[in-house]
Amino acid sequence: MSKKSGIVTFLVIILIVVGVVFLSKGDEERNETIVPPTAQEDTTGVDEESRENLVVYADDGFSPRTMTVRVGDVVTFENRSQVSMWVASALHPTHGLYPVSGGCIGSAFDACEGIDSGFSWSFTFNEKGTWKYHDHLNARFTGTIVVE
Numbered sequence: 427m428s429k430k431s432g433i434v435t436f437l438v439i440i441l442i443v444v445g446v447v448f449l450s451k452g453d454e455e456r457n458e459t460i461v462p463p464t465a466q467e468d469t470t471g472v473d474e475e476s477r478e479n480l481v482v483y484a485d486d487g488f489s490p491r492t493m494t495v496r497v498g499d500v501v502t503f504e505n506r507s508q509v510s511m512w513v514a515s516a517l518h519p520t521h522g523l524y525p526v527s528g529g530c531i532g533s534a535f536d537a538c539e540g541i542d543s544g545f546s547w548s549f550t551f552n553e554k555g556t557w558k559y560h561d562h563l564n565a566r567f568t569g570t571i572v573v574e
């Protein structure tokens with residue numbers, strides 16, 4: 427009798443030990459699978475953010491004079507001068523260098539109106555190339571956008 431109860435007690439202890447080992451392993455696996463996906467979501471969110479490309483127009487013209495961007499980037503021209511600015515593709519006055527039609531004179535790369543002091547105008551560059559531009563209201567001020 428005492429031998430049988432000893433075997434039963436031994437089996438119960440083994441079952442408890444095996445059960446505890448299985449439960450703790452399950453917890454570890456759950457923790458491992460939860461952490462990595464949230465870390466991956468964070469990095470893809472950063473990669474998809476669009477870049478800000480700012481050209482400032484002041485009383486001495488555009489700055490930076492030359493800016494390099496990627497295809498599909500938006501460039502914002504901000505007027506911090508005392509007068510209106512009219513950003514437009516070279517060549518003045520026909521504005522036909524940029525190879526996409528539209529706009530109002532010779533290409534889509536054209537603000538088509540004077541942008542008042544304190545305001546800005548943005549254009550999306552979908553064509554690779556070196557695109558010269560100027561202030562149509564004061565054509566001696568020029569700049570270049572290089573699209574790679």
Ligand SMILES: [Cu+2]
Nearest residue numbers: 514518519562
């Ligand atoms: Cu012009």
